[in-house]
Amino acid sequence: MIVVEDLRKRYGKTQAVDGLSFTVEPGRVVGFLGPNGAGKTTTLRILLGLVHANSGQATILGKRYSQLERPFCQVGAVLEASGFHPGRKARNHLRVLARAGHAPAKRVDEVLATVGLEGAAKKRVGGYSLGMRQRLALASALLGDPGVLILDEPANGLDPEGIRWLRDFLRSLAAEGRAVLVSSHVLSEVEQTVDEVVIINKGKLVAHGSVEELKRGKDGRVRVASPQAKALEKKLAKAGFVVTGDGEALLVAGATSAQVGEIAAASSLVLHELTPLATQLEDVFLDLTSEEKK
Amino acid sequence: MIAALSSEWLKLRTTRTLFWLLVALSALMTLIVVAGVIGSQKHNISSAKDQLDLLGIGSLGIFIALIMGLIVSTGEFRHGTITPTLLATPSRSSIVIAKALAGMFFAVALVGLAEGLVALELAIALPAKGVDFAIHAGPAAGFIGRILIAAALWGALGSGIGIVLRNQIGAVVASFAWLFIAEGLIIAILHSNAINSNAGRFFPFQATGAILTNGSRNSADLLSTGSGIAALGGWMALFTIAAVVLLSRRDVS
Numbered sequence A: 001m002i003v004v005e006d007l008r009k010r011y012g013k014t015q016a017v018d019g020l021s022f023t024v025e026p027g028r029v030v031g032f033l034g035p036n037g038a039g040k041t042t043t044l045r046i047l048l049g050l051v052h053a054n055s056g057q058a059t060i061l062g063k064r065y066s067q068l069e070r071p072f073c074q075v076g077a078v079l080e081a082s083g084f085h086p087g088r089k090a091r092n093h094l095r096v097l098a099r100a101g102h103a104p105a106k107r108v109d110e111v112l113a114t115v116g117l118e119g120a121a122k123k124r125v126g127g128y129s130l131g132m133r134q135r136l137a138l139a140s141a142l143l144g145d146p147g148v149l150i151l152d153e154p155a156n157g158l159d160p161e162g163i164r165w166l167r168d169f170l171r172s173l174a175a176e177g178r179a180v181l182v183s184s185h186v187l188s189e190v191e192q193t194v195d196e197v198v199i200i201n202k203g204k205l206v207a208h209g210s211v212e213e214l215k216r217g218k219d220g221r222v223r224v225a226s227p228q229a230k231a232l233e234k235k236l237a238k239a240g241f242v243v244t245g246d247g248e249a250l251l252v253a254g255a256t257s258a259q260v261g262e263i264a265a266a267s268s269l270v271l272h273e274l275t276p277l278a279t280q281l282e283d284v285f286l287d288l289t290s291e292e293k294k
Numbered sequence B: 001m002i003a004a005l006s007s008e009w010l011k012l013r014t015t016r017t018l019f020w021l022l023v024a025l026s027a028l029m030t031l032i033v034v035a036g037v038i039g040s041q042k043h044n045i046s047s048a049k050d051q052l053d054l055l056g057i058g059s060l061g062i063f064i065a066l067i068m069g070l071i072v073s074t075g076e077f078r079h080g081t082i083t084p085t086l087l088a089t090p091s092r093s094s095i096v097i098a099k100a101l102a103g104m105f106f107a108v109a110l111v112g113l114a115e116g117l118v119a120l121e122l123a124i125a126l127p128a129k130g131v132d133f134a135i136h137a138g139p140a141a142g143f144i145g146r147i148l149i150a151a152a153l154w155g156a157l158g159s160g161i162g163i164v165l166r167n168q169i170g171a172v173v174a175s176f177a178w179l180f181i182a183e184g185l186i187i188a189i190l191h192s193n194a195i196n197s198n199a200g201r202f203f204p205f206q207a208t209g210a211i212l213t214n215g216s217r218n219s220a221d222l223l224s225t226g227s228g229i230a231a232l233g234g235w236m237a238l239f240t241i242a243a244v245v246l247l248s249r250r251d252v253s
């Protein structure tokens, strides 16, 4: 549905996107994560034909955005630094876009109701709070009733209540079968909403998988204690696992407790403890994107 | 293309920009007409030629048309609406052309209203001053027609310049600096060095003079009306093409 392939974009000396590839399947909500400056906005803007890539492909529904038959009705987008004329009323802002994008005029009032702005529809956007602007931006993305949504940091500027609203809102969009690619530099904003995450840093892909996969992932570890630690460590290393110790027990990276238990049993080694270490996704995220880690 | 045009049309009607430009223009017109009629000796405003000049006060609206064209397109960059605009209309040439056409249309509307106001005010002020109408319908209509053509071209030119320059204040300052300073300066230099003393006639301000002149001021230095329209049209085309090329090449981020 969304395909990014070996995408590259350079701004002067900054390699904003550096050989990035990932795909988003239909009906999935995918979190697009990375610290500030990772290249999220640039990638999304390339996908939407706003920024020209230096090389690589970025397609939606098999085509470049501008080649889509009715792009505005197939793909909805909320982008950072996307603006409103402060002197234009919210409803008129949507009418202007509906006309240009071939969305039916009756959608204007529908989407205003969807995002809960019907009461402020006749107000000029200049008087809107940041949260109201985000809602209006979401409303404009929904005008064409698109099957694909691309949202760049939609939680920015929302208060906790607004973030909760957004979370429910994204869930309801996904429940309607839409594919959603939603970026954030704060994992917790999207963690409960997304099926998968694509994590990037410095323009490169760092990880892509389901939330569970990443929690297990290569950083999922098993803590195992045995009176025959030396022998166990040998067996585990032989099986290809990276083993470290914390003094009292062994830490086995990238293994499940079942795998460790079976290896121990095969060699009749005694175990006193066998604990999968639950990794917080936040840790994984910070780990994957932190400076030292690369 | 039609959708983009219809959207541009709605855009201009849903902000107060046009309204304020019209208010400013009306106030300016009224001031000049009143001053021009009341402050003049009767015999200076009695001939057909004098009264045609008074009617020409509405042509000042062309500057407002230029400002409107500039605001229409630089506003997209100033407020960041260029992003949603491009999402709804990914074809960048369509956007440029829609904006040029909208600039044209609203320039004609704006200047047409201003000209109507001037005519109305003259119809009241001249008799009040005790001056008879000497003006003839034919030349008056032709003059107003030429003013509207110039306005249309300047409206579109403004929208093209705005997309090329993007910065609102910068575009307004640059345009007026060209009109009132740079163009005259360059022409003076061309003349003094005898490089090509005719080239200046094709510049936008001079070409506009050629379109608007009623044979009063040193019209020997000006192009013919038709060539003036062609020259100004050429500038408009040049900036429209430049706008398409630049908007297509540039990243919108």
Ligand SMILES: Nc1ncnc2c1ncn2[C@@H]1O[C@H](COP(=O)(O)OP(=O)(O)O)[C@@H](O)[C@H]1O
Residues within 6 Å of the ligand: A011, A012, A014, A015, A016, A034, A035, A036, A037, A038, A039, A040, A041, A042, A043, B253
């Ligand atoms: N228009 C631009 N001109 C120059 N550098 C840019 C531009 N846009 C982004 N960058 C740079 O590219 C890198 C990636 O930026 P961005 O895509 O905005 O990251 P993110 O959205 O993940 O925070 C940053 O280093 C940023 O400074």
Ligand SMILES: [Mg+2]
Residues within 6 Å of the ligand: A037, A040, A041, A042, A080, A152, A153
């Ligand atoms: Mg960003």
